[in-house]
Amino acid sequence: MRKKKRVLSFSAALLSLTLLLSSTPVFAAVSTYGSWPSRYQTMYVDTSSTLTVPYSSGAAKWYNATNYKVSxxxxxxxxxxNYRAFNVTETDVDWDGITEHFVYxxxxxxxxxxxxxxxxxxSRYTSAIKTALVAHEVGHSLGLLDSSVVETTSIMHPYTFNSAETATVRPMNPSASDISVVNGLYPTSSSFMKKSASGQEDGYYIHPSWAVYYANENELAEAADLVVRGTVTSEAGSKFTRGDYKSYATLSAVQATQVLKGGLKDGEQIMVSQMGGTDGSVKVFVDETTHLQKDQEVVLFLRKRADNTYSPINGDDGVYLDTKIGVKNIATKRLIDLNSMI
Ligand SMILES: [Zn+2]
Incomplete structure (x- = not known):
């Protein structure tokens, strides 16, 4: 209990830092990774899916608004x-939707x-929210990447719900900007069609979309099973179920120097699994996932997995590097005041 209170006590400082940073957003059009060679596509949906209506309605949000005609x-x-949609049920992951594209x-x-x-x-996933989630995933499947977190008007916003799980943080429809980016990818004059994901290495590219947005480290700590400060003692290879590319993970051993939350003792070692890896022949790349490296000093906000490994919450959101200038998020470089957690 005492540990938990300590974790909570640093929320005020963090929240003010978050507000400061989020008060100066920089808006930009959503980025793309490539396009299909034709703007007429058919996405095949599993008949037995309980979500056949959201799949078709979600795709229609693009069909009706853009040059990209996905039936x-x-x-x-x-x-x-090759273009297919079906349900999965995974209980120990942070994503509510995921799209894979394969480049050759x-x-x-x-x-x-x-x-x-x-x-x-x-129950909080109403049919409108499920449809919007499908529309987000179809956005990935037509060539869009997740937007940055400050792009609150883009349907490619990477998160579905706020941390209280009371309100959606992603728009229900593509924005005018989203539509114009898609029309640029799929011009009606087919001679201008780009037929590429050029520059991308052969392999599977995974775009996870997170169910819940944690706005600061206090919220991450609340959601985490384990918050640990430690050292990456080894890079421990890949773990995968062959052919299930979203299962491919890269393992790292981390020795805890300080346990900030959860049932682990200082000095104990855990195995951290991060999405993306290889089975020796196929490579799997994952958005917003930076694999840990040996000797890095880290602070990790972790979810325990069924296989007894721990995964950083929401990919790089849960990974901080402990550097000379302070503890900072691996992706955003945002600094946190760890001393007020201790
Ligand atoms: Zn996404």
Whole structure:
């Protein structure tokens, strides 16, 4: 209990820092990674899915608004199509939706859209929210990346709910800017069609979309099973279920020097798993996931997985480097005052 109070006590300082930083957002159009060679596509949806209506309605948000014409078609053999959508149920991950694209020779060959029913079966996921989540994933499958967190008008906003899980933080529809980016990718004059994901190495690219946004480290700590300060003692290879590319993970051993929350003793070692890795032949790359390196000093906000590894919450959101100038988030470089946690 005492530890938990300490974790909570640093919220005020963090919140003010967050507000300061978020008061000066820089808006930019959503980024893209490539496009299909044709603007007419069919996304095949698993007939047995409980979400066939959200899949078709979510795709229609792009079909009706942009040059990208993605129809949906129900099938009992979804696995035989390169552009496919089906439900998965994963209980120990932070994503409520995920899209994979496969690149070969600089071209997109496959797009696989998954909605995680572990989350969407919760009552707070209304049919409108499920449809908007599908629209977000279809946005990935047509070539868009997640927006930055400050882009609160883009449907490519990476999070669905606020930390209290009371309100959505992602818009329900593509913005005017989203539409114009898509129309740029899929011009009606087909001679201008880009046919590429050029510059991308062959492999699977995974775009996880997070169920909950944690606005600061206090909220991350609340959600975490374990908050630990420690040293990366080794890079421990990949772990995967062959062919299930979203399961591919890279392992690192981390020795705790200080346990800030959770059932671990100082000095104990844990295995941290981060999305993305390789089975020796196929490479899997994951947005917003920077793998730990040996000898890094880190502060990690972790979720315990069923396989007894720990994963940073929401990818890089849960990873901080302990550097000479302070403890800072690996992606945003945002500094936190760890002393007020201790
Ligand atoms: Zn996303």
């Amino acid at each position: 949906t078609s129900l099938t009992g053999t979804v696995g035989s199509y 020779n600089g071209e997109i060959w496959k797009e696989i859209v998954n909605i995680n029913t572990y989350y969407t079966s919760m």
